[in-house]
Amino acid sequence: MVKILFVCLGNICRSPMAEAIMRHLIQNEGLEGKVTVDSAGTGSWHIGKPPHEGTRSILDRYRISYEGQKARKLMEEDLTSFDYIIGMDSENIGNIRRLAGFKQTGQIARLMDYVDDHPIADVPDPYYTDNFDEVYEMVQKGCENLLKEIKKIHNF
Template identity: 40%
Template sequence: MVGVLFVCLGNICRSPTGEGLFQDLVKRKKLNQKITVDSAGTSAFHIGEPPDPRSQAAAKLRGIDLSKQRARRVEAKDFEKFDYLLAMDAANKDALMRLCPPGSEHKIHLMMDFGEGTKGQDVPDPYYVGGEGFEVVLNMIENASNGLLKEICNKHL
């Protein structure tokens, strides 16, 4: 089983969107018995809360339901459980590197490093932008999710 953890600051906008989109892709490719997907935040701001209603609404337009997700914080055991810890931006990647036990650094990546033509880019936080910012995030994560799945299939399946 290959484990994938999507990570942003509060686990209410970008990382739950990543979890939902990637889980949908995995199910459509009939790989849900081989790939496990989750999300978490580097902060404790929103523990136990559902994803932002705007994230849920944007995902729902694509047939993806985020409503059952609840925000949680990255834990030490995540570095053992997951093969890919995907930070939505450089600040969260840095936070993961600080939390990371020695020997697990290779598991931490920027999400957009898997996108076509987006290596090194951040997924912008739509929390304060609103509106179409959530659609931009969906498009970016969808692009990178396709590349991520290709890598997982080539390296692990």
């Protein structure tokens, strides 16, 4: 089982969007039981809350389920129990690496590392920009490419 964890700051906008999109892609490709996905935030402000209304709205528009998603904080044990730990921006990656210290972890990368043709390396935080459409497009492309790579590496 390949395990993916998406990480952003508060776990209410970008990472739950990525989690929902990736679940949708996994289901569409019949990879349930081979790939699993979760999300977390580096901050604790929103623990237990559902995704942001902007995230819910755009996921509803594309008929992508976010049922049962609740914000949680990234924990040290996540770093060894997930194969891929995918941050939305360089600040998230820095926070993940600080938590990891010198311990062995899953592969840590930014989501946009999987998108060669995009001029922006960090997925902007729509909590501050309110641009959920741009973020959706970036996250969708990043998730598609990440899943392609996982399928190739793991022969799915």
